[in-house]
Amino acid sequence: MLVTSHSYLTRPTAATQPQGYKAATVELEGLPQEADTHYSDGTPRSDLSDSAQIKSDHPTSPLGKVVAGVMLGAGVWTVANIASQVASAGPAGVALAAGALVAGYAAADLSSGIFHHWVDNYPTPETPVVGKMAKEFQEHHFRTYDLLEVSFLDNCVNAGRFLAPMMGLVAAANPHYAVAASAMAFLTGGYLAQGSHRWTHMKTPPPVGRLMQAVGLAQSKESHARHHRMPWSDNYCIVNGMWNPLLSKTDFWRKLENVYHQATGIEPKSWRDPGVKQLALGEISKAEFLAHQKENRKIFSEVISDERKFWREQDQARREALQ
Numbered sequence: 218m219l220v221t222s223h224s225y226l227t228r229p230t231a232a233t234q235p236q237g238y239k240a241a242t243v244e245l246e247g248l249p250q251e252a253d254t255h256y257s258d259g260t261p262r263s264d265l266s267d268s269a270q271i272k273s274d275h276p277t278s279p280l281g282k283v284v285a286g287v288m289l290g291a292g293v294w295t296v297a298n299i300a301s302q303v304a305s306a307g308p309a310g311v312a313l314a315a316g317a318l319v320a321g322y323a324a325a326d327l328s329s330g331i332f333h334h335w336v337d338n339y340p341t342p343e344t345p346v347v348g349k350m351a352k353e354f355q356e357h358h359f360r361t362y363d364l365l366e367v368s369f370l371d372n373c374v375n376a377g378r379f380l381a382p383m384m385g386l387v388a389a390a391n392p393h394y395a396v397a398a399s400a401m402a403f404l405t406g407g408y409l410a411q412g413s414h415r416w417t418h419m420k421t422p423p424p425v426g427r428l429m430q431a432v433g434l435a436q437s438k439e440s441h442a443r444h445h446r447m448p449w450s451d452n453y454c455i456v457n458g459m460w461n462p463l464l465s466k467t468d469f470w471r472k473l474e475n476v477y478h479q480a481t482g483i484e485p486k487s488w489r490d491p492g493v494k495q496l497a498l499g500e501i502s503k504a505e506f507l508a509h510q511k512e513n514r515k516i517f518s519e520v521i522s523d524e525r526k527f528w529r530e531q532d533q534a535r536r537e538a539l540q
Contacts, residue, residue, distance in 0.1 A: 281370040284377035288408055291381070291388040295401045302394035314398045321399035322434075323459060325406025330454030330461070334470055337449060338485035339477075350375055355486075358449050359528040364415040372411040380404045406456045409435075414455045417441035433457055448490035448517040471497035490517040 277285075303310040333354070340351035353375075357363055364372055387400045413435040416426035429435035436458035443461070444452040450470060452461040464470065474485050474497045488494035492513035495501040 275366070275368045275371070277368040277370045278374065280378065281368065281374040284374050284381045285370045287381040288377060288384055288405070291384040292401060292405060294388040295384070295397055298388070298391045299394045299397050299401075302397075306394070310394065313395050317395040317398035318402045321402030322406045322456070324399075325403045325410070326454045326456035326458065327460050328403075328407065329410045329456045330464065331473075333453040333455060334473065337453070338474070338487055339483060356528065358445070359525065361418055361445060364411070364418055369412055369415060372415045373408050376410060377408045380408050384408075410456045413457065414441065417455075429457075433459070447514050448487050448493060450487040450490065450493050468496065468503065475499070489520045490514065 299314060303314050336347060336351050336354045340347050342348045342352040344351055384404045387397055416422035416430065417436055417438045426435060430437050434457055436455055440452060440458040440461055441455065451465050452458065453470065454460045474487065478484060488497065490513050492506045492509055496503065496506040
């Protein structure tokens, strides 16, 4: 059964809730934002209920399988090399290797945030090399369940095609176990970032996803939900989101945007919210920003109205193609 052309304004019932209904909600202060891409309570809508969009059994591409195979094989070999070295290093070696693993994974989360912030705000679909990825990240704000249109491994393949060769080099080089452990954790975290992101948009992630969320190795739904609040200007880290609270509290992204603006003159997309821009430029305090956040988000919503219309038309074309 296809979604009718007006159903994007209809709040889902218990029987028709999309797969990600409880996943990445857009929580707005005061009255909820009603937009083409969200239900009236602010929940991102599922564009194609009963379509392949919300199914999780898509076949993996050959590239996705190759990249996953390299990551797994090289990772296992690296673990064996680390274990061999640690065995002769004693308890101190175990502690150092464990610390290196934690540091590498933490670096992966921070790196995912820096890259996510950049790709959300600066490139366009026409930007060389990263244009396709930029389009996918920016489109995701309007179609939050697009991650479920491909398999888990194909969610990870864009980053994996760059990271898998590096993992292979680490396995072949067999460096000091602390270096190998930190590199392996960093590369594994980077590879799994979009997989972790996928799980935040699923009503019921697979058991391994729920376990990783429970132990803090994957980002929680609540953490990522905060990113999907307009104007999508916070909580960019998506490996496990461990850096998000600190970066949010210190207004790290606004400071980074200010530095980039001073160096290049380019304004990020998040500055279409006037409050975000003023906070980044130091023109208002954090208290003033929060006091006017609701009205500034309404301004942002109006600014992106053409984009909402565009993606609404794209969704309608998808529905017609399924008929």
